[in-house]
Amino acid sequence: MKVLGEGMAIDDEITLKKLEVFLAFMQMSNLTRVSERLGLSAVSVHRALHSLEEGLRCPLFKREGRNLIPLKSAYAFAEHAQRAIAACEAGVAEVREMSGFNAPRLRIGSLYSLTLRCIPKVIIGLKLRKPTLDVNLTLGSNRELLNSLEEGRLDAIIIGLKEPPVSQDLVSVPLFNDLIYLAAHLGSPYADAAEIDLADMRDQPFVTLSEGFVTSDSFSRAFEISGYSPRIAMEVGDIFSLINLVSEGIGYGLLPGRIGAFSSRIQLLPLAKKYASHQQVTLMFSASRERDPNLLALAAECRLYGRQLAGKE
Structure with a gap:
């Protein structure tokens, strides 16, 4: 009873x-x-x-x-x-x-650097799967987006990760891997180099993103390997400002390969193998909502985008 x-x-x-x-x-x-x-x-x-x-x-x-x-x-x-x-x-x-389960609105967070091709294609595909679904997009750093997901202000995020996540509280769907390159202005002294050894750039200025961005973490790790602290000409809070500063010759940067499509005024040069690193662009959402129809549709679209991208390589 x-x-x-x-x-x-x-x-x-x-x-x-x-x-x-x-x-x-x-x-x-x-x-x-x-x-x-x-x-x-x-x-x-x-x-x-x-x-x-x-x-x-x-x-x-x-x-x-x-x-x-x-x-x-x-x-x-x-x-x-x-x-x-x-x-x-x-x-x-x-x-x-x-709880946002199958709600009429889906709140997605992403990085600025994914807004050229990845995010628009994923959202268009999602809208084709669920035409009545409203999608809100929030852009920010890895740290900001992860906090918003944890606090329930976002339903899902698509971010770059240094390593695959191990949290059992989150579902992760990988889209693609993106290599890190040296970003230089056109006509730089390094334009014809087959690969770049950062140890040879000790006296050069660099532009970097502020803490919280995955690209900032990639920058720090590369210079740990180089054995010296780079001369920072400027630290910025968004990747578009960084691209513009690099294109004007203010300094060099380290950027993922997807950035090459944003501007024809910069050149991405491969790093020497000892500095080689990548970011894994990944969809993440709470495991407690893994059966949410909206998130299942988003995950399916992200997998499709990853397969299509792999097919072009």
């Missing part, structure tokens, strides 16, 4: 599933048709109705041969059962909406 409140008790035999079976039978008055609708055997339907009577401790039907004939008690109980099912369905819908 499960006590729900003072003076009120619901027997274990009375369940929402049995109420659904009961209401279906009250509507169709046929065990076979109810079993076909609910995907149950006729024996299971009959057992559910019988156990419901036991839980209520009063009859709902009279038996006439193989037929069950509803009593007045069955019609009275059906009204309450219908309200109980409706209230439960409304509660489930409200809680899912509060």
Whole structure:
């Protein structure tokens, strides 16, 4: 016996599933048709109705041969059962909406550097899959986007990672890997180099992103390997400013390969093998929402984009 409140008790035999079976039978008055609708055997339907009577401790039907004939008690109980099912369905819908499950709006976060090709293609594909879905896009650094995902301000993020995530609380869907290059202005002294050894650039100025961006982490790691601290001409908060400063010769930078499509005024040069690193562009969302239809559609579109990109290489 499960006590729900003072003076009120619901027997274990009375369940929402049995109420659904009961209401279906009250509507169709046929065990076979109810079993076909609910995907149950006729024996299971009959057992559910019988156990419901036991839980209520009063009859709902009279038996006439193989037929069950509803009593007045069955019609009275059906009204309450219908309200109980409706209230439960409304509660489930409200809680899912509060949690963003299959909501009419999907909040996606991403990096500025993914807005040229990746994000537009993914969103267009997502809208084709779910035409009525509204998509809100927020741009920021890795740190900002991860915090927003953790705090529930975003439903999903697409970011660059140095290493594959290991958190069991998050679902991750990799899209593609992106190598890190030296970014130089056109006509720089390094323009014809087959590869760049950062140790040879000790006296050169560099422009970098502020902390929190994955590209900033790549920059720091490369110069740890180089054995010296670079001369920082300027630190900026977005990748577009960095591209513009590099193109004007203010300094050199380290940028992922996807940046090459943003500007014809910079040149991306390969780094020597000892500095080689990459970013794994990855979709991430909460594991608690891995069955959300909106996020399943987004994940499918991200996988498709990754396969299409791999096919072009």
